[in-house]
Amino acid sequence: MQKLDSTDREILKYLQENAHLTTKELASRLNLSPTPVYERVRRLENDGVIKKYVAVIDREKIGKDLMVFCNIRLKEHAQEAGKKFVEEIVKLTEVIECHNISGEYDFMIKVVVDDMREYQSFLMNKLASLENIGSTHSIFVMSEVKNETKFEV
Amino acid sequence: MQKLDSTDREILKYLQENAHLTTKELASRLNLSPTPVYERVRRLENDGVIKKYVAVIDREKIGKDLMVFCNIRLKEHAQEAGKKFVEEIVKLTEVIECHNISGEYDFMIKVVVDDMREYQSFLMNKLASLENIGSTHSIFVMSEVKNETKFEV
DNA sequence: GGTGAAACTATACATTG
């Protein structure tokens, strides 16, 4: 896999904003013909630089009004115990993100649910029922100021 | 804007996984003809339920090896002061997310940069130079266990 | 709400320079 040049970076910039841009439209933005653009996009896809194309949904328009960051400390830190936790947590559809973090907690997960009732049920019935959970600490999102999917390339 | 029925929800489920699905492909998955699918997708777009379609980039393949959650406490909590902070923080391209949160900090931001050197420079030159920053606390992501863009609809 | 066909438009990809 070769390094990205400035044309690749421009392509990524545009596709991170709009996945429905056609080769033609991209080409005209880059002052190129469609041919090289087509080849570069395919290369970026094959190399896995572009992982996938997705639709971004308005969370509140589908009634997911509550977002919570939940910090989790495990009881046991043995490799096996951690692996087990990870296997289980990724299965939960309410868990959008899970990160292994530095600091006083082991993991931070981002949870999206309809409302507080559902979050409570998530905590009590799903999270707490996993083995090896030591303690949790929930931080509630009061308002979303910025939420991008895009990186500066 | 009408409520979503189960067909809408199925469409959203598929498009959240792959924005490049065509009307035809969606239709065959839903056992429908292209026409209603086409109309529903357009309605979902117009209603803003589908905000946009984006390419998802592999963060590490473009050298963004460091992700940090940075908790921020403001000095002044007057509405004006908070507004000013928000206006400035959203401009920073390293800041992928910014949430107004409950608890001992006012905001949590998600920052993506190349390496620790760049993060240090971000903290010192960009974040600290905003007015009204009281204190910050960085939590480093050691490994990304799950990172979805998708909600269960 | 849905079907199915028809018309139109755009795209992907190969070829040649």
Added chain:
DNA sequence: CAATGTATAGTTTCACC
């Protein structure tokens, strides 16, 4: 990388159920 050509596939509309 440009330009062109063409097979193929997509979008969109319409008449009808």
